[in-house]
Amino acid sequence: MDLLQTKSVEKQFLGxxxxxxxxxxxxxxxxxxxxxxxxxxxxxLIKIITxxxxxxxxxxxxxxxxxxxxxPLDAEHAGISTVYQEVNLLPDLSVAENICIxxxxxxxxGFISKKQRKVQARKALARLxxxxxxxENLSSYSxxxxxxxxxxxxxxxxxxxxxxDEPTSSLDENEVKELFKVMxxxxxxxxxxxxxxxxxxxxxxxxxxxxxxxxxxxxxSYDAKDLPRIEMVAKMIGKTPEEINQMxxxxxxxxxxxxxxxxxxxxxxxxTVSPVDVSVRAGEQLGLAGLLGSGRSEIAQIIFGVDxxxxxxxxxxxxxxxxxxxxxxxxAKVALIAExxxxxxxxxxxxxxxxxxxxxxxxxxxxxTMSLKQQxxxxxxxxxxxxxxTPSGEQLIKHLSGGNQQKVLIARWLATNPRxxxxDEPTxxxxxxxxxxxxxxxxxxxxxxxxxxxxxxxxxxVVRDCDRVIVLRDRKKVGEVAGEDISLKNIMKLIAG
Amino acid sequence: xxxxxxxxxxxxxxxxxxxLLLLFNAIFTDNFFKVEIKKMDSAQESVRDQIPEIPDxxxxxxxxxxxKAEAEIQAPxxxxxxxQVPAEQAPAQKSKGVSIFGYYLYGTxxxxxxxxxxxxxxxxxxxxxxxxxxxxxxVGAVMAIAGAIAALLISMLDAGSxxxxxxxxxxxxxxxxxxxxxxxxxxxxxxxxxxAGFGIQPMVATLVLMVAGRGVAQLIxxxxxxxxxxxxxxxxxxxxxxxxxFSVWIVxxxxxxxxxxxxxxxxxxxxxxxxxxxxASRYAGIEARRIKWLTYVICGxxxxxxxxLAASNIKCAxxxxxxxxxxxxxxxxxxxxxxxxxxxxxxxxxxxxxAILIQTLTTTMYMKNVSPAIVAVxxxxxxxxxxxxxxxxxxxxxxxxxxSKAAKxxxx
Numbered sequence: 001m002d003l004l005q006t007k008s009v010e011k012q013f014l015g016x017x018x019x020x021x022x023x024x025x026x027x028x029x030x031x032x033x034x035x036x037x038x039x040x041x042x043x044x045l046i047k048i049i050t051x052x053x054x055x056x057x058x059x060x061x062x063x064x065x066x067x068x069x070x071x072p073l074d075a076e077h078a079g080i081s082t083v084y085q086e087v088n089l090l091p092d093l094s095v096a097e098n099i100c101i102x103x104x105x106x107x108x109x110g111f112i113s114k115k116q117r118k119v120q121a122r123k124a125l126a127r128l129x130x131x132x133x134x135x136e137n138l139s140s141y142s143x144x145x146x147x148x149x150x151x152x153x154x155x156x157x158x159x160x161x162x163x164x165d166e167p168t169s170s171l172d173e174n175e176v177k178e179l180f181k182v183m184x185x186x187x188x189x190x191x192x193x194x195x196x197x198x199x200x201x202x203x204x205x206x207x208x209x210x211x212x213x214x215x216x217x218x219x220x221s222y223d224a225k226d227l228p229r230i231e232m233v234a235k236m237i238g239k240t241p242e243e244i245n246q247m248x249x250x251x252x253x254x255x256x257x258x259x260x261x262x263x264x265x266x267x268x269x270x271x272t273v274s275p276v277d278v279s280v281r282a283g284e285q286l287g288l289a290g291l292l293g294s295g296r297s298e299i300a301q302i303i304f305g306v307d308x309x310x311x312x313x314x315x316x317x318x319x320x321x322x323x324x325x326x327x328x329x330x331x332a333k334v335a336l337i338a339e340x341x342x343x344x345x346x347x348x349x350x351x352x353x354x355x356x357x358x359x360x361x362x363x364x365x366x367x368x369t370m371s372l373k374q375q376x377x378x379x380x381x382x383x384x385x386x387x388x389x390t391p392s393g394e395q396l397i398k399h400l401s402g403g404n405q406q407k408v409l410i411a412r413w414l415a416t417n418p419r420x421x422x423x424d425e426p427t428x429x430x431x432x433x434x435x436x437x438x439x440x441x442x443x444x445x446x447x448x449x450x451x452x453x454x455x456x457x458x459x460x461x462v463v464r465d466c467d468r469v470i471v472l473r474d475r476k477k478v479g480e481v482a483g484e485d486i487s488l489k490n491i492m493k494l495i496a497g
Numbered sequence: 498x499x500x501x502x503x504x505x506x507x508x509x510x511x512x513x514x515x516x517l518l519l520l521f522n523a524i525f526t527d528n529f530f531k532v533e534i535k536k537m538d539s540a541q542e543s544v545r546d547q548i549p550e551i552p553d554x555x556x557x558x559x560x561x562x563x564x565k566a567e568a569e570i571q572a573p574x575x576x577x578x579x580x581q582v583p584a585e586q587a588p589a590q591k592s593k594g595v596s597i598f599g600y601y602l603y604g605t606x607x608x609x610x611x612x613x614x615x616x617x618x619x620x621x622x623x624x625x626x627x628x629x630x631x632x633x634x635x636v637g638a639v640m641a642i643a644g645a646i647a648a649l650l651i652s653m654l655d656a657g658s659x660x661x662x663x664x665x666x667x668x669x670x671x672x673x674x675x676x677x678x679x680x681x682x683x684x685x686x687x688x689x690x691x692x693a694g695f696g697i698q699p700m701v702a703t704l705v706l707m708v709a710g711r712g713v714a715q716l717i718x719x720x721x722x723x724x725x726x727x728x729x730x731x732x733x734x735x736x737x738x739x740x741x742x743f744s745v746w747i748v749x750x751x752x753x754x755x756x757x758x759x760x761x762x763x764x765x766x767x768x769x770x771x772x773x774x775x776x777a778s779r780y781a782g783i784e785a786r787r788i789k790w791l792t793y794v795i796c797g798x799x800x801x802x803x804x805x806l807a808a809s810n811i812k813c814a815x816x817x818x819x820x821x822x823x824x825x826x827x828x829x830x831x832x833x834x835x836x837x838x839x840x841x842x843x844x845x846x847x848x849x850x851x852a853i854l855i856q857t858l859t860t861t862m863y864m865k866n867v868s869p870a871i872v873a874v875x876x877x878x879x880x881x882x883x884x885x886x887x888x889x890x891x892x893x894x895x896x897x898x899x900x901s902k903a904a905k906x907x908x909x
Contacts, residue, residue: 306780330782344780349773349841354766361763362782369763412781 002061003028003192004049004080004161009058011044011216013399016391018044020216021058026161031183031193033203033224036213037236037431039389039401042196045213046163050075050082063160081154082163089150091139096121098138099153124152128182142293144175151182162186163194168202172291172457180206198431200229214238237433253467254446258282259317261451262334262420264303267312273298275311276477278470280420280451285442287466288455289491295475296455297339300424303453304336305329317419330363335413339424339455341402345409348398352390353379355397355408360415382411387437403430410438414445421445422453427461439465463488471495507835507842511850514833514883518857522605526864532604534740601737605860611734613856614744615640615803615810615820619827620834620848621755622685622799625792627831630772630840631692631699633793636800636827638710639684640820643677643804645714648723648814650676651730670729678801684710685797689790707824714816724813734809744806748849751802755795756845765843768792772840826855833883854883 008021019041026032036042048055051069059066062078069075072082089098096118105116121134128148138146147167154162164183168176183193183206197203203210203224210227212219212235219235234240261282268275273295280286288296301307303314305323314321316332323329329336338344347355356379357370364370370378379393386407390400397408406426413421423442427435442452442465456462462469468482471494479494481487522529619636626633650673653659654666661672684706691702725731736743759765770778771785779785800820807819832838833854834847858879862872885891 304780325784326779327782327784336780338780343774344777347770347773347777347781350766350770354770358766358770358778358783359781361766362778362784364763366762366764366767369761 002026003063005061006045006049007059007061009045009048009060010056011041011048011053012056016399018216019048019055022213022216022218024211024218024221026192026194028160028192029187029190030208031187031195031206033195033197033207033210034213035196035203035210035232035236036219037403037433039215039404040213040236040431041216042213043165043401044216046082046165046194046196050080050163076157079158079160080163081157081159081161082165083147083150083154083167084165089138089146089153091146092137094135095125095132095138095141095149096134098149099124099134099156101153103157120156121152124156125149127155128152129178144171144178147171147175148179148182151179155186159191161192161194163196165196166198167195168197168199176202200233200432203232204229212236233432236431239433253465254283254285254443255467256447257284257467258449262303262314262316264309264314265312267299267302267309267314269298269302269307269310272307272475273302274476276470276472278303278453280453282419282449282451283446284468285446285452285454285466287462287469287486288453288472289459289462289469290472290495291457293475294472294495296472297424298475299472300336300338300422300453300455303329303420303422304334304338306336306338327362330359330416333416333419334422335359335416335418335420336422337406337409337413337424337426339428341405341409346397346405349396351394352383352388352397352400352408353393356382356393356411356415359412363416378415379411382408382415386411386441403434406430406438407434410441418450420451420453422455424455425457426454427456427458435461459488459491462486462491507844507847508850510887511833511835511847511854511883514886515850515854515857518854518861518879522857522861522864526605526861529605529864532602532606534600535603536600600740601742602740605864607742609853609856609860610745610748611742612860613853614734614742614748615806616823616826616830616855617748617849617852618751618799618803618806619823620830620852621751621845622792622796623824623827624831624834624836624843624845624848625755625759625768626699626796627828627836627838628768628772628840628843629789629792630775631789631792632828632838633685633688633703633796633800634700634824634828635684635688635703635706635710636796636803637820637822637824638707638714639681639797639800640804640807640823641711641714641814641816642684642717643681643801644808644814644819645717645723645816646680647673647677647730647805647808648725649673649717651725651727652723655725655727666727667729670727673730674733674805677805678798681801681804682794682798685794685800686790688797689793692793693786693790711816714814714819718814718816720816722813722815726812730805730809731812732809734806735812747802747806751799752845752849759843759845764788764791769841769843772843826852829880830855833880833887835887 002025005025007023009019009024010017010021011019022041022045024045034042034045044053047053049060050072051074052072054068061067062080067078069078090101093101099121100117104112105120107113118134125132125134128151130145130148130152132141132145138149141149151162151164151167167179171179180202183195186193195203195207207224209221210224210232211221212232214236258281260279263279265277266275267278276299278286278299288299290296298307302309303323305325305328308324314323316334321328321332323332323334326336347358350358353375357375361370376393382388383390383393388400388404388407388411390404397405400408410426421442426438430438439461442454446452454462454466463486466486468480469486469491470477471479471481471491473495481490481494623633623636650659651670654662654669654672659672661669688703688706691697691705692699732743733747734742734744738746759768767778767783767788770781770783771788775785803823804820808814830851831848833851834844834849836843836848858876859872862875867875
C-alpha cells in the first residue's frame with residue numbers, strides 16, 4: 001500500500017514542460033531518494049506534492065485519497081512536511097518560537113504560553129536527540145543545528161511523510177551522520193521520507209529505494225541495493241557508464257605555470273581569519289581546503305574586498321593593490337563566484353542576458369554602455385559555450401535550475417576576462433554532469449593562463465583539480481601541500497591536525 | 498515581436514484602467530472631451546519675447562467667443578483653421594504673428610495634463626527611488642521648500658535687493674528657479690546620505706525631512722505666504738507653448754532626459770540590479786550605495802521641479818499646503834505603473850500613466866461635484882479596483898468564475 005502516489009503528473013511553465021507525466025510512489029516506512037540532474041524536475045514534483053504549484057495534469061493520491069493541496073499549509077495539515085534546502089526559519093526568533101510558530105500552545109485565557117512552548121520545543125528536539133537552549137535566538141546556532149530545528153519543526157505536526165530537499169548540503173560529515181541517525185529512527189517509526197541530495201554516497205547510505213528523473217520524465221524506480229552507483233549516474237545524465245568514466249578521466253591538470261598573478265602577505269581580519277600568505281601563479285589552480293567555518297570562504301571574501309583585510313599587503317601582477325571593495329577587485333580583474341548563489345550571485349528578476357553582462361558593465365561604469373546587440377551577442381556566446389539550458393537569453397534567471405544559474409554566474413565573470421578567478425563551492429547543489437563540465441572548464445581556463453583559487457568541501461574535487469592546496473583549520477592556515485603530495489589522506493591528516 | 502509585446506506589457510493594465518475612467522467620463526460627463534483652441538492673451542505672450550506681440554486692440558474675449566463658436570476640435574490638435582478667420586480679419590498686417598505659437602488648447606483633458614504635471618514629475622523621481630527598494634516620503638515637503646525659496650528670491654529681486662535684479666523681470670526669474678532646484682537637489686542628497694551613506698531605513702530617513710521640511714520652508718518665508726506676479730515664474734504652470742501648457746512640456750523633457758539616462762546608459766540596469774538583490778549587485782562590482790544615493794538626488798531634483806510648478810500654479814508659496822500629501826500620489830502613481838514597492842524592475846512610462854490616472858480621477862470628482870470632504874472615498878475605491886486589476890491572482894480568480902459559469906452554461 002503506497003502512502004503517496006502520483007499518476008502521470010504534468011507541469012507546464014510558460015510553454016516549458018517541467019514534468020511530462022511522472023508516476024511516483026512512496027511507501028510508509030521507507031527512505032526514498034529522488035535523484036536527477038538540475039532541471040530534471042525534482043523540485044517541481046515536490047512542489048506539486050506539497051501544494052506550492054497546482055499540477056497542469058494528472059493526480060496526486062495521499063493515504064489512498066486523491067488530494068489537491070492548495071498550499072504547503074494544506075499539505076502540512078494532511079501530514080506532509082517539507083524541509084527545504086535553505087533553512088526557511090526566522091533567525092531573530094528563539095528556537096522555541098521557531099518550532100512552535102503558527103501553532104503556539106495557549107493558556108486557558110487564550111494567551112501564548114511561553115512555558116508550554118519551551119516544553120513543546122524541547123520535546124520536539126528530544127525526538128532528534130538534540131539538547132540545546134531553546135530560548136536562544138536561532139541565529140546563534142550553526143547552520144547544522146538550524147537545519148535540525150527545521151526538521152524538528154516539520155515533525156512537530158502529525159507528520160506521515162517528510163520531504164528533505166538537500167538537507168545535507170551545508171552540513172559537515174559528523175552532522176550528516178547525526179541527521180542520518182535521525183532519519184533511520186523515523187523510518188523505524190513508520191514514517192515515509194523523500195530524500196533529495198546530490199551527494200551520491202549519502203544516497204546509498206540511507207535510502208531503500210531510488211527514483212530517477214531526467215528531463216521531466218521518470219527514468220525508473222529501483223531498490224537501492226540493486227542499482228550500482230555508476231549505473232545510477234548513467235541513468236541520471238542519460239549516458240552510458242563508459243562515457244562517464246571517460247568524462248572524469250578527461251580532466252587533465254594544467255602544468256604550465258606563469259608568473260605570480262596574485263600575492264598576499266599576512267592578510268587577515270580580526271575575528272575572521274588569522275594572517276595568512278596566499279599566492280597564485282598564472283595557470284595554477286590553488287585549492288583552499290578545510291571544514292565548514294575553517295576560514296576558506298572568509299579568505300575569498302578578503303581577497304575580493306567584500307570584507308576588507310585589516311592586516312597584511314597584497315600585490316596583483318607585481319603592483320601593490322588594496323582591495324577594500326569589490327569594485328576595486330573587479331577593476332583589477334579579479335572575479336569571485338561566491339558561495340551562496342541565491343544571496344550573493346543571481347539577480348533573480350533580471351534576464352540571463354542582463355545577469356551575464358552585469359559584472360562587465362559594472363567595471364565599465366554607467367556611461368560606457370554596451371548596446372543591446374553587443375549584450376545579446378555576449379549572452380548567446382556564453383549560453384552556447386557553457387551549454388546553459390534555456391530557450392533564450394531573455395528568460396529570467398530565477399526560472400533556471402541551480403546548475404544553470406551557476407553557469408550564468410560563471411559566464412558573468414568570464415565575460416570580464418579575469419586574471420584571477422575565485423570559485424567558492426562552485427559545484428555545490430549541482431549535478432554530476434554540470435560538475436564535470438565546470439571542473440574541466442576551470443582546467444581549460446588555467447591552460448589559457450588564468451589563475452584560479454578553488455574552494456570546495458568535497459575533498460575529492462580539490463585533489464582532482466588543484467595544483468597546490470592550502471589547508472585551513474579554525475581560521476588558521478595549518479599546512480600546504482603541492483604536486484604529488486596532494487592526496488585525500490594528506491589533506492585529511494592536516495585538517496584533523 | 499514577442500519581445501516588443503513584453504516591453505509594453507506593464508502598460509496594459511494602467512492604460513485599461515485609464516481608458517475605463519475616460520469612458521465613464523465620455524458617457525456621464527458633458528463636454529469632457531471638448532478641447533478648444535484659444536488665443537493667448539498678451540500677458541502670457543509678453544514673457545515669450547521671441548514671439549511677435551499680438552496687437553492690443555484685438556480683444557481677447559472676442560477671439561475666445563469666436564473660437565468657441567467655430568472650432569470645437571477633438572484632441573489631438575489640428576492646424577487651426579476656422580478660428581483663424583476672425584483673428585486674421587482684424588490685424589491683417591500682422592498675420593504672420595498668428596503662428597501656431599499664438600494659440601493653445603483648452604479643455605478638460607488639457608487641464609488634467611496641466612494639473613497632473615506635478616505628480617508626473619514627482620513620479621519620475623519616485624520610480625527610480627522605489628526601484629532601488631527605497632522610498633522617499635519627503636518630496637511633498639521638499640516641494641514646499643523649493644516653492645518657498647523661489648518666492649522669497651523673486652520678491653527680493655522684485656524689490657531690487659538681490660544681485661541680478663538689473664537683468665529685469667523678464668530674465669531674473671531664472672535665479673529663483675535655479676536656486677530652488679539646487680536646494681531641492683541638496684535635500685535629495687541629504688536623503689541619499691542618510692539612506693545609502695548611513696544605512697538608515699528609507700522610510701525613517703526621509704521621514705526626517707518630511708516633518709522638518711515644512712518647518713524649513715516656514716523659516717525661509719518667515720511664516721508668511723509670499724505671493725508673486727513675475728511673469729516668468731507664473732508662466733511655468735500657467736503659460737502655453739506649442740498648443741499645450743508649458744508644464745506638459747516640462748514633463749516631456751524630464752521624461753525624455755531620465756528615460757534616456759536610465760535606458761540608454763547602464764544606470765537603469767544598475768538600479769534594477771541593486772533593487773532586486775543589493776548584495777549580489779555589490780559582489781558583481783556595482784557601487785550599490787552610489788547608485789541608491791543618486792536616485793535620491795534625482796528624486797529631490799524632481800521634487801524641486803514639482804515645487805516650482807505648484808508655486809507657479811497658485812502664484813504664491815504656501816509652506817503649509819504646497820505639495821501636501823503629494824508624496825502619496827507619487828508613490829501610488831509609481832505602483833499603478835507597475836513598479837514593485839519591493840524594488841527591481843521599474844517603468845517610467847507606467848508611472849506617468851499612473852499619475853494621469855490619478856489626476857483624471859481627481860478632476861472627475863470635481864466635475865461630478867463630489868464634495869471635497871468625501872473625495873477620498875471614491876478615489877480610494879477606484880484605486881483599489883486598479884490595484885485589483887493589476888493583480889494576477891485576482892484576475893485568475895475572476896476568470897475562473899467566468900470560466901466555470903461558461904462551462905455550466907455549456908452543459909445546459
